[in-house]
Amino acid sequence: MSELIYNFAVWVDDTSWSTMLHESYYMYNWVESTHVLTLMISLGMLFLIDLRMLGWAFPDVPASKIADRLNIPMMVGFTVMFITGILLFYAVPVRSVQSIWFRIKMVLLVGCAINAYLFHKRMNESVSSWDNDAKAPQRIRNGAMLSLGFWTVVVICGRFIAYDWFDCGYPQPAFIEFVAGCVDGQTRF
Amino acid sequence: MPTSILGPYFRTIVTVAVIAAALVFSFTYARDGVYVEIQPLFEWMETTWFGYVGKTWGAAFATIQAGHLIGLAVLGGCVLVSDGRLLGIVLTDVPHRIVVDRADAVFFWALATLLLTGVFMACGVAMKIYYLPVYWYKMLGLACGILFHYYVRRPLVAHELGSINPIVLKMTAIASILVWFLVAATGRWIGFSG
Numbered sequence: 001m002s003e004l005i006y007n008f009a010v011w012v013d014d015t016s017w018s019t020m021l022h023e024s025y026y027m028y029n030w031v032e033s034t035h036v037l038t039l040m041i042s043l044g045m046l047f048l049i050d051l052r053m054l055g056w057a058f059p060d061v062p063a064s065k066i067a068d069r070l071n072i073p074m075m076v077g078f079t080v081m082f083i084t085g086i087l088l089f090y091a092v093p094v095r096s097v098q099s100i101w102f103r104i105k106m107v108l109l110v111g112c113a114i115n116a117y118l119f120h121k122r123m124n125e126s127v128s129s130w131d132n133d134a135k136a137p138q139r140i141r142n143g144a145m146l147s148l149g150f151w152t153v154v155v156i157c158g159r160f161i162a163y164d165w166f167d168c169g170y171p172q173p174a175f176i177e178f179v180a181g182c183v184d185g186q187t188r189f
Numbered sequence: 190m191p192t193s194i195l196g197p198y199f200r201t202i203v204t205v206a207v208i209a210a211a212l213v214f215s216f217t218y219a220r221d222g223v224y225v226e227i228q229p230l231f232e233w234m235e236t237t238w239f240g241y242v243g244k245t246w247g248a249a250f251a252t253i254q255a256g257h258l259i260g261l262a263v264l265g266g267c268v269l270v271s272d273g274r275l276l277g278i279v280l281t282d283v284p285h286r287i288v289v290d291r292a293d294a295v296f297f298w299a300l301a302t303l304l305l306t307g308v309f310m311a312c313g314v315a316m317k318i319y320y321l322p323v324y325w326y327k328m329l330g331l332a333c334g335i336l337f338h339y340y341v342r343r344p345l346v347a348h349e350l351g352s353i354n355p356i357v358l359k360m361t362a363i364a365s366i367l368v369w370f371l372v373a374a375t376g377r378w379i380g381f382s383g
Contacts, residue, residue: 033377039258040265040373047259048266051295058291061283069280073269155262156255163247 002181035084042077053144055135105157119143204340234315243313260302272362327375
């Protein structure tokens with residue numbers, strides 16, 4: 001499996017556009033900056049929705065209004081982050097795919113998506129009974145806390161990707177090599 | 190009394206004058222004397238506990254950086270919601286007053302997070318940022334942002350919003366979004382410099 005992922009990443013790395021994007025100082029930095037600055041729209045809105053559910057922000061605004069109205073800018077932000085994230089991966093595929101932080105981040109993003117789905121489902125089922133309450137019911141608050149926790153770790157992992165602590169190019173414990181998917185005799189890092 | 194001479198815009202005019210003076214100071218030779226004088230402060234920052242941890246423990250530095258980004262996300266969210274409401278883009282069915290006041294409460298904590306984590310990060314790379322022009326642009330932007338938020342925007346929106354010229358309100362909202370975007374963008378630029 002690790003070899004398959006590695007070979008795929010090498011194939012992507014060999015495409016001329018990947019090289020161009022990686023080696024274009026300005027383009028790469030523009031993409032990375034857009035990815036980071038869009039946090040203000042995507043996570044900014046998401047955190048405000050979560051804080052509303054916890055009763056820490058906008059307690060006198062109906063929860064459904066906050067969730068509904070901020071959902072559109074949030075999704076616009078996440079779309080931009082998704083596109084720029086794909087481009088960042090496309091520019092540095094081999095190192096990304098073998099970064100344990102990248103892998104943890106991807107797993108957490110799946111967790112975030114599942115949590116968001118459950119959160120909205122539970123909210124839509126019951127919101128009419130607590131819409132004007134300062135705090136959402138415990139079940140919804142748990143989802144909001146989980147969302148805040150997941151996304152905080154996603155941001156931390158995203159930041160850690162930039163560091164080379166567990167890169168395959170260095171001697172690593174067998175467990176780290178397994179988790180990172182290092183391939184024996186690999187020539188591309 | 191200056192207030193009576195300048196009318197209800199006294200605080201705004203003083204704040205704009207301070208920002209203008211800071212800009213003139215920053216972009217002329219006037220800053221050179223102060224720039225050399227504050228070098229020992231930056232050298233000292235690197236010797237503090239924050240500086241020691243920031244320089245020697247990469248994981249702690251990166252985690253604080255992530256905290257800084259989360260603070261930025263929340264601050265950006267507050268600015269976009271509050272100014273978006275003044276522009277008539279988001280939460281248009283919630284009264285201005287509620288959106289602006291509630292967003293401001295969260296904004297304060299986000300700004301406090303940014304300042305705390307920012308000081309930690311600055312201590313870890315104090316001498317590097319001392320020589321980076323973009324760091325000083327960011328500090329200038331941050332000072333302008335804080336002054337603008339607390340001494341121009343906040344007093345303005347404290348009035349009955351219906352009595353304020355809508356163009357003034359919209360220009361204030363746009364200026365607020367731009368100044369905080371500038372702070373965030375120059376912060377990102379620091380990462381690419383040096």
